[in-house]
Amino acid sequence: MTQRPHVLVVGGGIAGLSLAAALDPERWRVTLVEGRPERAGAGAGLALWPGALRALDRLGVGEGLRRDSVAPTDGALRRPDGRALVHLPAGRSGLRLVARPALLEALERAVPEQVARRTEEVADPQALADRLGADLLVGADGVRSAVRRSAWPRAVERPTPWVAVRGTTATAPEVSGEWWGRGRLAGISPVPGGTYWFLAWRSALPGRDLDPAAALAEARAGYAGWDPRVSALLADAEPEAVLAQRIHVAPPMRSLVAGRTVLLGDAAHAMTPNLGRGAAEAVLDALALADALHRHGPECGPAAYQRRRIVVGQALRVTSGAMMHLATARLPRRT
Structure with a gap:
């Protein structure tokens, strides 16, 4: 009997x-390694675009996620004071908004019982792959990817000028959309069971994972005088219930394959969050890699995956950064 090729997947988030x-x-013999198996985090809202939903249908979880998600409502792009600049009808885009824990739980249920699980922080992915006899090492370990650093030592994640604060409430939003101006961005959208809100602005707050209380204090000062529908969310926010982070992005990547090593998801193209494409692209990367491996095997499959996905991921990474610069631009005041 031919031995099954062994795939070592580092990272048990959406992509892994x-x-x-x-x-x-x-x-395939699959080993999935995750350093933080609880993966709870904040209940951030995620966008599932139609292509990702079709991919999730193939995994058997699309129908359930449609039930556990909501469609976007009509919204607008607004000035800080709330005046609408552009109305954004929801239309029939097929987009669904889901809470991150719901997506992770659905994917957990879809993983076959034959997949081996390991709980450990991976400092040296190549050594672990050698020790386990892996034919393929897949980096699905996010923007701070140890797998990426092991195969591309100079490809280090990059801090941006922006910090992000995100949270949820248990009440449905009065309004949805985004607010741009004064070098800041705010957004409100529906999620199952309530509202997801997010803020982003340029900040000198130190550290990668920020002190939520300090970030909230800076946000309340910076967003003072904004649309009351934004400031009310900030007034009610509690530090222990929000996620506050410095936004980091992946470096430009000319290749997603180096020998037996392959990158997908945020390890390959982590982008600023304002386009809402990170989760969907992680799912699409994973299905594209699986398809390529099934069709071409472990030797030629990674190259086929790269041909299919590298341009999409890198283009979205660049586009999202450009949109973030635009959304948080400081325009001169009229005199």
């Missing part, structure tokens, strides 16, 4: 779980 769920356990 999607790949583990998509690989046929009759053809």
